[in-house]
Amino acid sequence: MSLQITNFDELDTTRVQELLALFSGWMQEKHPEVELSRGVFHDLVLYFNSVLNAALRENINRVMQSNSLLAITQNPTLADPTIVDQVLSNFNVTRETGETAVGEAMIVVKQNITTQISSTIRFTAGGVSFFPSATFVGVPKDSADSSLTNARVMVEAQNGAYVFKIPVVAYFAGASGNITKGTTLVPDVAPSNVSAIFAAVDFIKGADPITNVEYIAKLSTGLAAKTIGGRKSFNALIRTQPEFKLTRHISVVGFGDPEQLRDQRGLFPVSGGGRVDIYVQTHDIAQRTDHIVTARYIGPSDTEVAAAGTVWEIAISRDLYPGFYSVARVAKIPTNAAYAAAPREYTITKSTPALFWNNGEYKPDIANIFEAAFTRYKTEIIRFVDDDKKSSEVNVGDTAGYLLTTVGMPLIGQMQDFLSGNDVRCRTADVVVRAAVPCFTSISFKVRRSANETDPDFASMKKDIVAAVAKLGFSGELSASTITTAASAYLTGQQSINAIDIFGKLLRPSGDVVYLRDPERITVPNDPANMVSAKTVVFLTSVDDIAITPELVASYGD
């Protein structure tokens, strides 16, 4: 709504009549000799004065409404964004005007020669433009060019091709820039030697400008002290950091919470305090990220599995993807986007998690691998069988490049480092940041429609469902009504939704999986001994996890 009326039609007619009666009364008292019924004075003086006063008072009312924190809080949709910005700036809250999405592009080149990707190049995917964050140079391994600025060493892929990754940024702010891994990026000018470019990760951080309603919801973080203390204070401290301002949900588990296991290691089963776990959902969906990693040959496969082939080992450092949930796959390095979706995968035979601390860094009290789950302190060594390479072709200790895909929540490492920083670190408790315990959720339902109707916009419907589920945060429950409410906006005529199936795969910090399934709602089990409860678990779904089946029904008559 505009802060000033632009048309007399916006005026409340009752208000005009009230003012006309008021001014007539005043005139009657002061000048009883003036004609106040229909006439020149009435129509040209009294009436227009009433109309203009009504307009003025309406403008004043709107300004006052926007200036009042009470009025803004009661009805944010009525307030003028500029005024709201000014009011909330008094509480140290600033409006998020949208963020550009960021991610990595996989560059596939034909020959093992130095290849430049200019910062002026533009990539397009799904109508969204991206550009490299700088000019990058892909260089062959051991090349003298590796000393060039922003050099990226190429890794051999299949069919004689080579690949390297570069960071890219969306040209405009908006959630539409959060493209999914494997999406083809089309350059405006094809760089020489490049055969394909595609997204190597699910892009993140893209966000639309927030509305007044969403903005007001942040008021509590502005009012809360940015210090270590209560839940709101943790929330405020994290969200007011530019890097973490788009954090979706935060759950602080500390003293007295049964899910806080790190302070219950004494002889008696009571909380000792002094430990805080911060579970965060930093993105709507779990991010899938392709990494080009080096694997080391261990030995022939029959040492571990019966299948022919060779056993390789990859050490996942704690910085590869801090706090990752799981390794989705190990595969051949693909050389085009279509292949990236389903490259040749290898069987993971063994996974050995471990804890790793850097020298001199602050060490939170983490006693074992279980307590390190989904934190930046966990590393992992995985073994897999490459059944394309025979033991006769390689020697123990040889290395080769592979594609390793992780699934995780971004920014866990950065958030832990921030909270462990000397200037910020709490002196009364040790704080561990964890990716929210994930319940990977698949949703399926049918949309029934008559034969003379067209299908609704399934793609947009799926996006809205993903957004609706992402808004739940640490709610402990995903109800079918959340899904139908989001989907029903796209239904027309006689269309309806039925046969809803919600299937959740809850990955416990221990690595075990719990399955949840129900047509009406799935509820997070209360299992604090395994760090599983409504305080720790979020539901994560993506458009790929939603299946909508159109179903035709007979329609009789008009």
Next chain:
Amino acid sequence: MAIYDNRVYDFLALQNVKQSGETQLGLELFTAANSGLICIGVQKLAQRWLLEFLTETGSMVGLPTRGTNFMTLVRQGRLRTTAAITAQFHFAAHVARLTLSAEENDTWPDDERIAEVKLQSIAFLPGYAKLYVLVASRAGDTREIIMPVSTLPKNLM
């Protein structure tokens, strides 16, 4: 000034009024020659009726029932014949008279209460028609008003 004693006056909006003969009226509250005049009696009644008659229904915010649809038809260029003008004039004049009568009461002087309005004649000139209208009060006083009305749609002018 004695005639203004115990009377309720209105501003004179129609300048240059003469007792007899045709004269072009100025629609202004004051002129270079005077700083505004007031009026009572049938002159006030004539102004009051003219304002009501020429106001388009719905054009006044907060007063949606005031006015007539006569000027709406004029703007649309739908009054081009004697028959059309006569019919629509009488309809609109009837509506205006009912509205004015409704706000009058017995405390009002008779020379400011509407009695009847007559369309005396119509003269057609290129692009417009002149309406000779006689406004009569209950006291028998009359005022003749000549209204030039366009016969072309406003968007063609």
